[in-house]
Amino acid sequence: MALLQVTASTQLCFLVLILTLSVCSSFSISSSLTVHDLLKKKGLPAGLLPKEVKSYEFNDENGLLEVFLDGPCLTKFENRVFFESVVRANLSYGELMGVEGLQQEELFIWLPVKEISVNDPKSGIILFDIGMAQKQLSLSLFEDPPSCKPQQGFMSYSGRKGKGIGVQR
Structure with missing residues (x-):
């Protein structure tokens, strides 16, 4: 059961990391636009x-x-x-x-x-x-x-x- 909780929290952290990176990359693209x-x-x-x-x-x-x-x-x-x-x-x-x-x-x-x-x-x-x-x-x-x-x-x-x-x- 502990392995399942670690996996779920790891998945959640990974999902948050992916969303953060995609948001940051969209900001950098728009900010490079003159x-x-x-x-x-x-x-x-x-x-x-x-x-x-x-x-x-x-x-x-x-x-x-x-x-x-x-x-x-x-x-x-x-x-x-x-x-x-x-x-x-x-x-x-x-x-x-x-x-x-x-x-x-x-x-x-x-x-x-x-x-x-x-x-x-x-x-x-x-x-x-x-x-x-x-x-x-x-x-x-x-x-x-x-x-x-x-x-x-x-x-x-x-x-x-x-x-x-x-x-x-």
Whole structure:
């Protein structure tokens, strides 16, 4: 009877060890995935975020994506784009919804990007929802992650923290 108990507890330990190793290996696989690879896996172009991403967190259960940069920075797609130190969005296949921390310059006014989506990859079009309008851009602008230049001294002038409609130079 004692031999049977040892065998059962040994089997239990072995099962726990196997589960632990499989969980650890799945974490290492997902953590080796860059945010640019994650975007491609989710049907979006890698160049939506700059090369200078320091780290990111993605919750696969609720889709929350948080991207961390060393600091605010400025780059250009078709127009100039401003990234805050932290960019948040809900990531699902082909879209970033509820985007925070990203603004695009339109006619000398900085507008928050609220949503980015690729409805049909074959169309070659990506849609940016900037509140007042949806802007269609060529997917080819976003093939490679752009370099983003650090920008210090930018201030939101909307008066509401986190809800800025613009940035002043």
